[in-house]
Amino acid sequence: MPPTAGTGAEFLAGVSAALQSSAVKQAYRCWAEIDLTALRENLALLRNRVGPSVRILTVVKADAYGHGLKQIAALLMQSGTDIFGVANLGEAEAILNVGRGWPVLMLGASLPDEIELALRLGVMPTVSSREEAQAFSGAAVRLQKRAKVHVKIDTGMGRLGVAMKDARALIRDVLQLPGLVLEGVYTHYADAGEDLAFSRLQRRRFSDLLRWLGQIGVRVPMIHASNSAALLSDAGSHFNVVRPGLLVYGVMPPMRTGISGAVIGRFRPALSWFCRIGLIKEVEPGARLSYGGTFVAARKMRVAVLTAGYGDGYFRAGSNRSEVLIRGRRCRVVGRVTMDQTLVDVSEVDGIEVGDVAVLIGRQGDQEITATALAESWGTIAWEVLTGITYRVARVYRGGEAA
Ligand SMILES: *Cc1c(COP(=O)(O)O)cnc(C)c1O
Secondary structure, three states: OOOOOOOHHHHHHHHHHHHHOHHHHHOOOEEEEEEHHHHHHHHHHHHHHHOOOOEEEEEOHHHHHHOOHHHHHHHHHOOOOOEEEEOOHHHHHHHHHHOOOOOEEEOOOOOHHHHHHHHHHOOEOEEOOHHHHHHHHHHHHHHOOOEEEEEEEEOOOOOOOEEHHHHHHHHHHHHHOOOEEEEEEEEOOOOOOOOHHHHHHHHHHHHHHHHHHHHOOOOOOEEEOOOHHHHHHOOOOOOOEEOOOHHHHOOOOOOOOOOOOOOOOOOOOOEEEEEEEEEEEEEOOOOEEOHHHOEEOOOOEEEEEEOOOHHHOOOHHHOOOOEEEEOOEEEEEOOOOOOOOEEEEOOOOOOOOOOOEEEEEEEEOOEEEOHHHHHHHOOOOHHHHHHOOOOOOEEEEEOOOOO
């Protein structure tokens, strides 16, 4: 069985050792390999991009974008992360269990019944409203703790954050309420990779607010705005903290705005995704394949049944559309993707055998299927593909030994 518990370097070494055993590998029907060396190198590229004085807040929400939160947190702690960003307190707790005392920013809103726990964990909350600020202040006084608050400014994302017209009043509240420390001020781009003009407008609004903070003599330790796309498009305006998610995992966000500055080297995808061939069969012209008979063989063809389906996170949207790699060749999905099995056309693949590995995301020979390309074939984005890989898919870690 693939290892599922434990943390830190010892754990990573154990996984690598287990991987040497082909018996372990044989047990896999559908698994993801996470290349920790790639993650480490991606973080180094990010560090190179922003320089030594900007802190890197790595976003590890949604099980570290499907890569496995504990293992990724352990690796990132050893690779130059300064702060972690999470979407809920369970994720924060998991990180603090790996490394006590790490700074963690809760990117989501805190529910009223989570405020005490957030304070006990020492997580930095995001505050968008006076009510949230008051709730944290009250709880902090009661528990005799200090809440290190990040005030979020809505400069155009229209999700969390205080409206520009109310931002100054909220910041004044945070500065005055007992038990609160104004630790950060931040905003979030709505379209950093695609709409340069709107991103500039958002940055101008944010900068106006920062100028006002300077004028009233308030120094805020952490100022941040840049997600992955902004990091690529927006050299020189990273404030003093950046918040990359996707790029940490080596996946490029869609970029219509162009990548500014010197080419920063190659981000390498950390995750590859595999399954196996469970059955190979010849089908006759006219044969209907899979539920609903949406594919009818026009000729004699060879079809492989793969050991992965939407129950593993291989979206049904890929029916009759997506491609996998087998023996270095692209093979198209035929018929509907089902819960546990998917059919592909392998008529053109020589020497194919039951048990062969099929690549769902990753490289084989000179071919590659990226998370972004797979997402496009499903009509979605790489973020959803990665976070959609289900619990049934074993995560296997490589490259931990050097950590
Ligand atoms: C998820 C998230 C990020 C990371 O975004 P990427 O596009 O994956 O780099 C950064 N900031 C906030 C507020 C987020 O919610």
